[in-house]
Amino acid sequence: MARSPLTLAALATAAVSGLDVIAATGFGDGDDFESALITARDGKRWVIRVPTSERSESEQSADLVALRALSVGVRSRLPFGVPTFAGQAPISGTRAVVYDVVDGETVTLSRLDDELAVSVGRATAAIHMLPTSFVADAGLPVLTPIEILRGLITVMDRASATNLVPAALLGRWERATEDSALWQFQPTVVNGSLSAASFLARDGAVTGVIGWHNLSVGDPARDLYWLLGARTTDVASAGFDTYTQTRGASDRQVRQRATLYSELEIAKWLLHGTQERSTEIVDDAVSMLQGLVDSVDGDLDRTISHNTMPVMAVDEVEAMLDERDRLQR
Structure with missing residues (x-):
């Protein structure tokens, strides 16, 4: 009771x-x-x-x-x-x-609009701009891009072993993991388990963030993938654009990696169902995977590829290097 x-x-x-x-x-x-x-x-x-x-x-x-x-x-x-x-x-x-x-009310994806998404993007960037040293000093995980990539590949291999993931999706994910440009990023402080429910807000602005049990140094895209579930692409873009502007465009591939994280969440749901031997969860995950195939139809023949961007200006390069040095202090 x-x-x-x-x-x-x-x-x-x-x-x-x-x-x-x-x-x-x-x-x-x-x-x-x-x-x-x-x-x-x-x-x-x-x-x-x-x-x-x-x-x-x-x-x-x-x-x-x-x-x-x-x-x-x-x-x-x-x-x-x-x-x-x-x-x-x-x-x-x-x-x-x-x-x-x-203070604040719990955010939901259905409630997320452009104004709130902008505040979420700014708040998430603030987390990622914290100095990484305090995480290491606390004995919390500090992961490199290679370690992060290996973890994702492990999830893919386990999902593939179920023989329930469409081959087209496996190919799409494999091409993403093989695109080296996606994985050339500077790890940052990450909350590690952000979702809409992690944020508290009042009058269109984030007032608090709760749930810090996965605090670590890792891939900033891990904190952003959930934004892709917003009710419109404009809302998601408002969050990502503000995030990028706040951080000074220091990670040009963050949205592409976030896309991969978002898709692999379904694979994790499938693995959870098989571990729990829940037919209901497995069937739900298989349905979601098929829905993903349908939603990205026409995009399966190319990688979740890195952006081809203009060459960075000198001041952008200097700003990026200054930011990396500050994060490592």
Whole structure:
């Protein structure tokens, strides 16, 4: 039986010294956590979360490591709020964790418009422009382009072994992994699990980003692929264009790699279905793969190819090199 908000509120008082709760309500957090929104007498609001599975417990632990790595100095570089760990209390072999509440409403893809996409692009670029050193200092993953590419190839090989992926798609993905120009990028700080639901917004602007359990240094395209699911291509382009402008066009192939990540998400869904032995999930993934074939029909004979761009101007080259040096500090 799920714990009531009042029970969770009592746990919150044990986790946070001096917390004086005057109200507690349910907090929609999916099936992975039992959660409640806590209001204190001083008006501050808090969220308490209790994981309901080993997977969600592991996710919560990783999130805490990431939030601790995001120091005050690092957070000051971000144009939005990030949750702060407030305290924890043991319960039933796991732990309840309390965070402060970041202002804003959860973003959805259906709600994403040009104005909000621009703010999302700017916010994502701010994450990617953080210095990479704090991630390494926290012992979090720091991946090279080759390591990232090998990981994608592993996903492709496993999906291919199911014999359920259309040959045309496998060929399309293989050509993308063989296009060396796509993989000549500078790894950046990445959230690693961004989606529309990661963003909180108010009046068309991002106010916060939640869910940092996959914080690492990796491929910036990993944080952007979900934008391709926006309701119109114009909305997606608004996000990508603002992202590129904010970062100074330092990664000219990010949208092409994002396209590959987006398509491989279906392959991961297929693999999840086969691992869980769920006919329903497998059938859904196969249907989505066939839909992908139909949607990119006419494009299968060429690679998700790199952009052929004009030669960079001297000031662009200098800006790119300065940015790389800054990120490596």
